[in-house]
Amino acid sequence: MNHLSEEDLVLHYYGEEGGPSDAGRHLEECSECRRLYASLQSALDAVDGAPVPERDPEYGARVWRRIEDRLESRPKLWLWSDPWRWAAAGVAFAGLLAAAFLAGRFLPGRPAPAVAADSRVRERILLVAVGDYLERSQMVLIELANANSSGGLDISAQQARAEDLVSETRLYRQTAARTGDGAVAGLLEELERVLVDITHEPAHLSPAALDKLRERLQSEGILFKIRVLGSKVQREEAPDEPPARQRL
Amino acid sequence: MEQTDAALVGQARTGEPDAFRVLVERHARSLFGLAYRMTGNESDAEDVVQESFLRAYRQLKSFDQRASFGTWLYRIAVNCSLDLVRSRGRRMEVFAPAGDEAVDPVAEAPSASPGPECLALSGEIRQRVAAGLRRLSPTERAAFVLRHFEGMRIEEMSRVLGCQPGAARHSVFRAVQKLRRALEPALSTVK
Numbered sequence: 001m002n003h004l005s006e007e008d009l010v011l012h013y014y015g016e017e018g019g020p021s022d023a024g025r026h027l028e029e030c031s032e033c034r035r036l037y038a039s040l041q042s043a044l045d046a047v048d049g050a051p052v053p054e055r056d057p058e059y060g061a062r063v064w065r066r067i068e069d070r071l072e073s074r075p076k077l078w079l080w081s082d083p084w085r086w087a088a089a090g091v092a093f094a095g096l097l098a099a100a101f102l103a104g105r106f107l108p109g110r111p112a113p114a115v116a117a118d119s120r121v122r123e124r125i126l127l128v129a130v131g132d133y134l135e136r137s138q139m140v141l142i143e144l145a146n147a148n149s150s151g152g153l154d155i156s157a158q159q160a161r162a163e164d165l166v167s168e169t170r171l172y173r174q175t176a177a178r179t180g181d182g183a184v185a186g187l188l189e190e191l192e193r194v195l196v197d198i199t200h201e202p203a204h205l206s207p208a209a210l211d212k213l214r215e216r217l218q219s220e221g222i223l224f225k226i227r228v229l230g231s232k233v234q235r236e237e238a239p240d241e242p243p244a245r246q247r248l
Numbered sequence: 249m250e251q252t253d254a255a256l257v258g259q260a261r262t263g264e265p266d267a268f269r270v271l272v273e274r275h276a277r278s279l280f281g282l283a284y285r286m287t288g289n290e291s292d293a294e295d296v297v298q299e300s301f302l303r304a305y306r307q308l309k310s311f312d313q314r315a316s317f318g319t320w321l322y323r324i325a326v327n328c329s330l331d332l333v334r335s336r337g338r339r340m341e342v343f344a345p346a347g348d349e350a351v352d353p354v355a356e357a358p359s360a361s362p363g364p365e366c367l368a369l370s371g372e373i374r375q376r377v378a379a380g381l382r383r384l385s386p387t388e389r390a391a392f393v394l395r396h397f398e399g400m401r402i403e404e405m406s407r408v409l410g411c412q413p414g415a416a417r418h419s420v421f422r423a424v425q426k427l428r429r430a431l432e433p434a435l436s437t438v439k
Contacts, residue, residue: 006421006425007421010420010421010424011417014395014396014402014420016401016402016417018402018417039428039432039435040424040428042431042435043424043427043428043431043432043435044396044424044427044428046373046377046431046435047377047380047381047396047427047431048396049377050377050381052281052284052285053284053290055276055277055280057277059276059277059280060272060273060274060275060276060277061273063272063273063276063297063298063301064269064272064273064276066298067272067298067301067302067305068265068269070302071265071268071302071305131385132334132385132386135385135387135388136387139387139411139415139419142412142414142415142418143411143412143414143415146412146414146415147412157410
């Protein structure tokens, strides 16, 4: 008997399409899947209990009073309202992160235990940043790899995200190269090339161009390599977590 | 008779400020709930609500009136929340000195009427929910909040997140997987 996968059970829990059509019947008949499903239910029920602070009925009116005067003129204080400033701040932050990481690795002269602890924290911070970066890159590539190519595709949204990712890639790649992580630096270089090429494509991809891009992703195995590195990062990011189970 | 969102958007586009005021008053509370779940912080959620309405107002001309205003507004709020969470490096807090003992306001906010559910969420389970939510990446948290708390279908959620349904489903799946692993030890003790 084929058991239900964790993904099938999640889809069944939310009543989403895409899982096996007879998941309900299978759960009635299979005690093992039923037990795993019950475990999933208890976890999600526990999350349900997290409350949100109430806002009174006048809240909307208060929000209006706060924004009313700002509707006609563009606000100047919001960093994120200006994409260039936002991008510059992002790059600066990533630069600081990289500098902190390198400082932790190379600066001598502090008491050994503190240096070790600081270095570990910095390494984990970098791992988290790289993990998030890899996930966002993977999402862009998966969207392109899984897109329906029959009528061509507008990829302007993916291009905008790829452009943001390129500047980050360079920083992480340079950091990895300096710290001797040759394999990571190599993969990031490969990823950077793919992302740069995506930004240089026309915003509307013809079915043939999309197929070509998809073939390239497949032949270079870039998605697989990202997944492998992502899993490695995840493992190092959470060393205190219990070992992953094969299924639920 | 109460005007529809579409009618109000039409009026706001012609420069009628009162129309946009009605939209703000109508959607602010639900938007706050979404922003709070996304950011895990009341003051950040307030900022997100205000910024979302400001962005929406500026982009009214590009809004396709055949679409739902609520879904469009949610999409803006999700993007504002993601920008904020990423800019403030919420995930870095995993490495703050308090570690997993630190609590997430999403799980810690006081409830007006603590019932059996709140009591059941106490102690270790509460801490693990908080730790589990903190460990989600911004994208996973957004996907999980939209699917689990907002009850959004994956198809609709993918439109809000601006990604393909497969990618949205994958994010929900990863979020649930991480939360389940974070909670499993505590839940098996309860049993």
